Amino acid sequence: MDANHLCCLKVNELDMTLERIExxxxxxxxxxxxxxxxxxxxxxxxxxxxANLFHYGSSDGxxxxxxxxxxxxxxxxxxxxxxxxxxxxxxxxxxxxxVAKIWRAKLLHGxxxxxxxxxxxxxxxxxxxxxxxxx
Numbered sequence: 001m002d003a004n005h006l007c008c009l010k011v012n013e014l015d016m017t018l019e020r021i022e023x024x025x026x027x028x029x030x031x032x033x034x035x036x037x038x039x040x041x042x043x044x045x046x047x048x049x050x051a052n053l054f055h056y057g058s059s060d061g062x063x064x065x066x067x068x069x070x071x072x073x074x075x076x077x078x079x080x081x082x083x084x085x086x087x088x089x090x091x092x093x094x095x096x097x098x099v100a101k102i103w104r105a106k107l108l109h110g111x112x113x114x115x116x117x118x119x120x121x122x123x124x125x126x127x128x129x130x131x132x133x134x135x
Contacts, residue, residue: 011097014104020081027084029093030076031100034107036066044106048073051103062096064103073107075100 001007005020019028036045052063062077075096079089 014097014100016093016097025081027079027081028076029079029096030074031096032067033064033073033075033100033103036071036073036107047106048103060095061092062099073103075103 001018001020005022007018009016009018014031016029016031019030020026021028048064062075065074065076066072067074077092077096079092
């Protein structure tokens with residue numbers, strides 16, 4: 001991490017940011033999924049909100065948010081740096097990347113596609129279970 005407690009990782013076409021907030025003793029991991037079109041379709045926004053509900057389409061523990069300054073949809077997750085299990089952390093990051101790819105395609109095409117199963121997401125031959133394992 002740099003002096004601002006930031007670390008940016010390039011994963012294919014995605015930028016994953018790790019940011020430590022010392023005052024909250026929290027590590028945030030986030031990815032920009034895409035920019036909302038003006039005006040964004042109400043169906044797409046509804047799907048993003050539905051994906052947040054019980055982490056149905058956002059990955060286990062992650063959620064979507066809007067960076068109003070840049071009009072960007074972010075997929076983020078918070079971690080307690082004192083309690084991070086390396087295997088769980090890596091699995092959560094991989095899962096977030098796969099979910100971000102799915103939602104990036106939805107935002108780029110400006111339309112909604114059916115959400116993945118509530119218990120698993122399938123992408124590029126990987127089965128990502130909500131328990132945090134990759135098969």
